[in-house]
Amino acid sequence: MSGVWRIPTALALLSLVGLAAAILGDGVWHWICWAGLFIPLAVCAAKLWRQWPRAGA
Amino acid sequence: MTPASLRGWRLVHRWTSLICSVNLLILCVTGLILVFHHEIQHLMGEELDTTRTEGQAHLPLQSLVDIARKADPALVPKLFSVDPDDAGANYIYLGAPGLRDFEDGRWVVLNAQTGANQVLKPPEETLTGFLLKLHVDLFTGFPGQMFVGVMGILFVVSTVSGLVVYGPFMKKLAFGLLRFGRGPRIANIDLHNLFGVATLTWAFVVGLTGAILSFSPLIVSYWQNTELTAMAARHAEPMTGTPISIDQAAQAGQAAFPGKDLAFIAYPGNNYSSDRHFSVMVRGHTELTKRLLSVALVDAETGKVVETADTPWYMTVLLLSGPFHFGDYGGLPLQILWALFTIVTGVVTVTGFIVWVKRPRSRTAGAEERSISGSKAGSKA
Structure with a gap:
């Protein structure tokens, strides 16, 4: 797989697993759902945080 | 992919996104609040009284x-x-x-x-009812609901076409690169690409299910x-x-x-x-x-x-x-995640619109696009 698609594919799979998990059950399934959907958002936040222009940078 | 087909996909992405963007923003704002409709109804005292006594049978x-x-x-x-x-x-x-x-x-x-x-109460008289009517049919009944459904289909096509044009555009760019120092258009393109591709699966699923519900x-x-x-x-x-x-x-x-x-x-x-x-x-x-x-x-x-x-x-x-x-099947944490995804989708919509407004209008536009998409920047984010 091309490098362009490696991370987007991983995030897409995590999102899919996250979306599906909570409908399949409670307890651990909910945690899988929350984690799977949290990671794509966390990646956005981390990229934004690390590259946000700061005064004096 | 040939240059001609890439140009075609870009056109599809541009126009499907632009046509549905205003309605999409309305859906994002109303949807963001409606994710918490149970909590809002509870706060505003609009909840139905379904209190039950343990062990007491339901009426026939x-x-x-x-x-x-x-x-x-x-x-x-x-x-x-x-x-x-x-x-x-x-x-x-x-x-x-x-x-x-x-x-x-x-x-x-x-x-x-x-x-x-x-x-x-009639929907117009409660906050969540008002927002739901606006979300579902723009207060125009069946025609409005069909209109929102068509906008949903356009949004789904926009996510798919966005994915298609993402690959060639990012060929020489590192994932998640944000070039804030190179002017507002490039910064918005990079934000649009990062947020768009990271939340694409969620946006596709929510857009498609929304169209089906419409x-x-x-x-x-x-x-x-x-x-x-x-x-x-x-x-x-x-x-x-x-x-x-x-x-x-x-x-x-x-x-x-x-x-x-x-x-x-x-x-x-x-x-x-x-x-x-x-x-x-x-x-x-x-x-x-x-x-x-x-x-x-x-x-x-x-x-x-x-x-x-x-x-x-x-x-x-x-x-x-x-x-x-609706994102109502995984407790409050899922509702919060749903709300955050909705905000990010709104940001993707707005940044995409800014990219279009600030598009180059000269004959050298093609050369500039090639420059934006990587020949001058490839550093790891």
């Missing part, structure tokens, strides 16, 4: 229907429905006698244990006019005797599907049933199976189940679209 369904009829004695019961998330709330639809459709009727909501009648009147109507009508036509004997009570119909229907809960009952003589049969619909208990319905056709004269069926695939798709659009 016939008693609840009799109470509901007092709200408007000129009307007759057409549907009896049980809230899937709170069996303490029962909804009874009253309509004009002799009519098969559901025009000009009204819903009555009752506490299943006490029979307390709870007045449903077309629900057509889907349900097709089910009524084909499968339900055919089911009723196989048992077309005329009604001659006294009909059984709704409790007997419910018991017979539930006995046909052991272990399942009552979802709703359609009285004989409307679009969900036949002239002689109750349609008793049941659902399962789990997060998944409580979304899926099975139907038992119960003879209103003999009390016997004459036929059972599961819903066809397109109704299953419609019923399963609900949770994947």
Whole structure:
């Protein structure tokens, strides 16, 4: 797989697993759902945080 | 991919996104608040009173229907429905006698244990009702709902075409690179690409399920006019005797599907049933199976189940679209994640629009696009 698609594919799979998990059950399934959907958002936040222009940078 | 087909995909992405962008922003803002509709209704005192005493039995369904009829004695019961998330709330639809459709009727909501009648305010008079109407049909009824559905399809095409153009554009760029120092257009392109690709799966699923839900009147109507009508036509004997009570119909229907809960009952003589049969619909208990319905056709004269069926695939798709659009199946953490995804989708919409507004208008536009997409920047983010 091309490098362009490696991370987007991983995030897409995590999102899919996250979306599906909570409908399949409670307890651990909910945690899988929350984690799977949290990671794509966390990646956005981390990229934004690390590259946000700061005064004096 | 050839340059010509890439140009085509770019055009598709640009115009599908632009056409649906205003409606998408309305959907994002209203959807963001509606994710927390239970919490808002609780805060504003708009919740239904479904308090229950542990161990106390529900009132017989016939008693609840009799109470509901007092709200408007000129009307007759057409549907009896049980809230899937709170069996303490029962909804009874009253309509004009002799009519098969559901025009000009009204819903009555009752506490299943006490029979307390709870007045449903018109949607415009509650915050969540107002936002829901705006979200679903822009206050324009069926045409508005179809319009929102078409916008949903455009959004789905926009996500797919966005994915197609993402690859060639990012060929020489590191994932998540944000070039804030190279002007507002490049910064917005990079934000659009990062947020768009990271949340694309969620956006695709929520957009697609939203479009399916928008077309629900057509889907349900097709089910009524084909499968339900055919089911009723196989048992077309005329009604001659006294009909059984709704409790007997419910018991017979539930006995046909052991272990399942009552979802709703359609009285004989409307679009969900036949002239002689109750349609008793049941659902399962789990997060998944409580979304899926099975139907038992119960003879209103003999009390016997004459036929059972599961819903066809397109109704299953419609019923399963609900949770994947509302994000109400994984507790408060999922609602919060849903809200954050909605905000990010709004940002993707706005940044995409800014990129279009600030597009290069000279003949050197193509050269500039090539420059933006990587020849001058490839550092790791």
